[in-house]
Amino acid sequence: QVQLQQSGAELAKPGSSVKISCKASGYTFTSYYISWIKQTTGQGLEYIGYINTGSGGTNYNEKFKGKATLTVDKSSSTAFMQLSSLTPDDSAVYYCARAVPYYWYFDFWGPGTMVTVSS
Amino acid sequence: DVVLTQTPSILSATIGQSVSISCRSSQSLLDSDGNTYLYWFLQRPGQSPQRLIYLVSNLGSGVPNRFSGSGSGTDFTLKISGVEAEDLGVYYCMQATHAPWTFGGGTKLELK
Numbered sequence: 001q002v003q004l005q006q007s008g009a010e011l012a013k014p015g016s017s018v019k020i021s022c023k024a025s026g027y028t029f030t031s032y033y034i035s036w037i038k039q040t041t042g043q044g045l046e047y048i049g050y051i052n053t054g055s056g057g058t059n060y061n062e063k064f065k066g067k068a069t070l071t072v073d074k075s076s077s078t079a080f081m082q083l084s085s086l087t088p089d090d091s092a093v094y095y096c097a098r099a100v101p102y103y104w105y106f107d108f109w110g111p112g113t114m115v116t117v118s119s
Numbered sequence: 120d121v122v123l124t125q126t127p128s129i130l131s132a133t134i135g136q137s138v139s140i141s142c143r144s145s146q147s148l149l150d151s152d153g154n155t156y157l158y159w160f161l162q163r164p165g166q167s168p169q170r171l172i173y174l175v176s177n178l179g180s181g182v183p184n185r186f187s188g189s190g191s192g193t194d195f196t197l198k199i200s201g202v203e204a205e206d207l208g209v210y211y212c213m214q215a216t217h218a219p220w221t222f223g224g225g226t227k228l229e230l231k
Contacts, residue, residue: 037168044211044222044224044225045168045211045213045222045225046222047213047219047220047221047222059218061218061219061220062218062219063219095167095168097168100173103154103156103173103174104156104215104220105158105170105173105174105179106158106160106168106170106213107170107173107179107180108170109167109168109169110167111167112167
């Protein structure tokens with residue numbers, strides 16, 4: 001069955017970076033894209049971007065350009081998101097989701113990774 | 120950015136009751152390719168969002184047929200025909216017609 005396994009919670013200091021992983025199983029990894037979504041109590045759900053797992057091509061929400069960097073390792077069926085220059089506003093739960101190309105349908109979601117930015 | 124406004128923000132229902140949630144967009148979601156990229160998700164307490172409906176009215180695999188989606192242009196509706204206990208949580212609409220893709224603010228379905 002399709003599973004997206006995300007890395008564990010992160011506690012980071014302001015100005016630092018974190019790298020979250022999303023390991024996929026149960027399907028052909030390169031047949032679907034991986035998208036990333038931020039959830040906070042105040043801002044709700046926000047689309048960060050997606051990565052074409054076959055080509056490595058990316059699409060970012062302008063708001064997250066320079067903040068998030070999406071990469072992929074096809075050999076391990078894992079997608080990554082690095083968040084840089086962290087501020088308290090980056091504290092959130094981050095989800096990866098499998099995206100069906102051209103339909104842009106998030107049909108499976110990971111369990112989420114909580115990132116807390118605090119000094 | 121496209122703003123998706125969901126109403127109501129809180130919906131109280133009894134088991135077996137039929138309910139509807141509205142999602143209104145600040146721009147038409149009809150794409151030039153003829154598709155309308157409007158989706159619905161349910162987030163149960165303590166869980167990640169899960170698929171319900173894609174492209175306005177298509178039921179996700181394994182989603183019970185008491186859920187249905189309708190609408191066009193800027194006005195969309197999710198209907199639950201006979202609420203069950205497992206349907207409680209927060210419902211979100213999302214659009215992927217206009218960049219950046221955006222989500223509605225959510226509708227919490229709770230037991231009356």
